[in-house]
Amino acid sequence: MVIVLLKESILFAWNALIANKLRTFLSLLGITIGIFAIITVFTIVDSLERNVRGSVQSLGDNVVYIMKWPWTFGPDYPWWKYMNRPVPSYHEMTDLQRKTKSIDAIGFQIGARKTLKHLNNTIENAIVSGWSYGYGQVKSFELTDGRYFREDEAEGGYNVVILGNTLAEGLFPNHEYPIGKTIKVAGRNCKVIGILKKEGESMLGNTMDNQAIIPYHFAKLFIDVKSENGDPFIAAKAKSGVTNEQLKDELTGIMRGIRGLKPLADDNFALNETNLLSKNFDGLFDNIGIAGAIIGGFSILVGGFGIANIMFVSVRERTNLIGIQKSLGAKNYFILSQFLFEAVFLSLLGGIIGLLLIYLLTLVTDGVIDMDIILTRSNVILGLTISVLIGVISGFIPAYSASQLDPVEAIRTN
Amino acid sequence: MTKIQRPKSISIITIIAIVLVLLAFPMLFMPSIKKMGDFVPLILGVIITLQFISLIGIWHMKKWGVLLFIIIFCARVVTFIFLDIYTFRFYFNIFYSLLFLFFFIAHYRKMDSNL
Numbered sequence: 470m471v472i473v474l475l476k477e478s479i480l481f482a483w484n485a486l487i488a489n490k491l492r493t494f495l496s497l498l499g500i501t502i503g504i505f506a507i508i509t510v511f512t513i514v515d516s517l518e519r520n521v522r523g524s525v526q527s528l529g530d531n532v533v534y535i536m537k538w539p540w541t542f543g544p545d546y547p548w549w550k551y552m553n554r555p556v557p558s559y560h561e562m563t564d565l566q567r568k569t570k571s572i573d574a575i576g577f578q579i580g581a582r583k584t585l586k587h588l589n590n591t592i593e594n595a596i597v598s599g600w601s602y603g604y605g606q607v608k609s610f611e612l613t614d615g616r617y618f619r620e621d622e623a624e625g626g627y628n629v630v631i632l633g634n635t636l637a638e639g640l641f642p643n644h645e646y647p648i649g650k651t652i653k654v655a656g657r658n659c660k661v662i663g664i665l666k667k668e669g670e671s672m673l674g675n676t677m678d679n680q681a682i683i684p685y686h687f688a689k690l691f692i693d694v695k696s697e698n699g700d701p702f703i704a705a706k707a708k709s710g711v712t713n714e715q716l717k718d719e720l721t722g723i724m725r726g727i728r729g730l731k732p733l734a735d736d737n738f739a740l741n742e743t744n745l746l747s748k749n750f751d752g753l754f755d756n757i758g759i760a761g762a763i764i765g766g767f768s769i770l771v772g773g774f775g776i777a778n779i780m781f782v783s784v785r786e787r788t789n790l791i792g793i794q795k796s797l798g799a800k801n802y803f804i805l806s807q808f809l810f811e812a813v814f815l816s817l818l819g820g821i822i823g824l825l826l827i828y829l830l831t832l833v834t835d836g837v838i839d840m841d842i843i844l845t846r847s848n849v850i851l852g853l854t855i856s857v858l859i860g861v862i863s864g865f866i867p868a869y870s871a872s873q874l875d876p877v878e879a880i881r882t883n
Numbered sequence: 884m885t886k887i888q889r890p891k892s893i894s895i896i897t898i899i900a901i902v903l904v905l906l907a908f909p910m911l912f913m914p915s916i917k918k919m920g921d922f923v924p925l926i927l928g929v930i931i932t933l934q935f936i937s938l939i940g941i942w943h944m945k946k947w948g949v950l951l952f953i954i955i956f957c958a959r960v961v962t963f964i965f966l967d968i969y970t971f972r973f974y975f976n977i978f979y980s981l982l983f984l985f986f987f988i989a990h991y992r993k994m995d996s997n998l
Contacts, residue, residue, distance in 0.1 A: 514914075754914070755914045755915070759914065762909055762912030801998050846921060847917065850922065851911075851924050854924055855912075858928045858929070862908075865939055866939060
């Protein structure tokens with residue numbers, strides 16, 4: 470019985486919407502824009518967050534970086550003290566490797582922008598990174614072809630290179646097989662032994678697509694290892710079961726010993742962790758999300774007012790019909806559900822159109838920007854939830870007032 | 884159909900309560916709520932909507948409005964405890980809901996038992 474009544478009220482609502490197509494379109498436009506605004510913001514924020522977290526994860530979440538500068542600092546940080554700090558060195562890395570017990574792997578990296586050349590193909594300002602052998606075990610990366618350099622190649626400073634995907638495509642444009650070929654790195658011959666898997670753009674700018682990796686002992690022939698320009702750092706990966714805090718404590722003690730710091734002297738190095746970056750981004754994304762929620766919330770509110778207004782008009786127009794229905798035995802809840810369904814239909818339809826527009830937008834942006842923008846399940850659920858609830862909230866008052874009409878007075882109304 | 888005269892105190896309290904409920908609606912979009920789970924905004928949204936409906940019932944001096952308000956109040960407290968939300972908003976919510984409930988129950992006998 471209830472199902473039959475519900476079915477009837479849905480049909481009544483549907484017919485009313487079909488009968489006034491322009492009005493239906495205009496009233497659902499408000500909700501469409503509201504849902505489009507709020508879910509677009511959430512979709513972009515979620516996609517940015519996923520991208521940044523992916524970039525941070527590629528740095529390793531159980532890795533501590535020993536550097537000259539900290540990654541995060543407050544407004545009153547003593548930059549003049551940091552300026553005078555020495556840069557980390559390869560020898561400090563080997564000392565640490567010998568003395569620590571908490572590390573699984575440790576490596577050293579230095580970089581510079583140099584020219585790469587193969588026959589007539591030249592890439593200027595390519596990032597050339599000099600890695601110690603151990604850094605390959607700290608940093609996560611994948612090769613599509615070839616191999617990582619051997620320990621003897623790393624220690625002996627062999628002239629071998631692993632190319633990032635973009636560099637390989639630039640130097641070997643006609644689908645040539647790069648492995649085993651010789652290229653020039655900063656004017657020196659170098660044998661290509663590996664190609665890195667394509668990573669795509671990264672929010673942190675740490676993509677390896679445009680990097681050429683060479684052994685540190687080869688890199689130091691043409692990169693000034695004592696200069697800050699090469700941004701040298703030591704990266705230490707904790708053993709399983711060792712927390713970053715424990716690792717940092719141990720590294721601090723040993724580094725202070727290596728640098729001969731007196732007990733009361735400040736550390737002249739920074740220990741950076743990827744979770745410091747994550748924490749900073751958490752706050753940023755939350756703020757963007759709140760701003761989006763406020764902007765979208767107002768859009769939805771305006772859309773809701775539009776639906777409530779149209780429902781009042783609808784009730785006014787059909788007062789006579791309501792009177793006839795009631796006089797023929799229609800219950801209050803039948804009249805109420807009829808108008809409520811109409812409001813929910815309108816709102817849901819608006820929400821679905823808004824979500825479809827966002828989906829189309831994600832398809833369009835897919836080829837334009839080098840970042841995956843995905844309309845997630847949680848955002849679809851949120852969009853549909855908001856649509857239905859706004860429909861109920863904005864439609865309940867007109868629907869309830871319609872259900873409370875006196876049948877005699879309602880029939881008399883013109 | 885006779886209409887029951889609505890006391891001024893109920894009118895004022897219902898308006899305040901409706902404003903508070905509508906202000907709670909943007910809470911659904913907050914990133915912190917979204918992070919609790921895909922269906923948490925849906926659950927909280929249903930609670931907010933039903934509370935709004937209960938207030939419309941109370942505005943029309945209907946007993947079902949007060950009963951729905953009590954049910955939703957309990958459901959909200961249970962949901963907040965279940966979701967581990969012990970913020971200032973949670974305690975403030977309980978405080979004003981109980982205060983409103985006191986007024987609603989005081990006028991319960993005068994209300995209409997029809998839908």
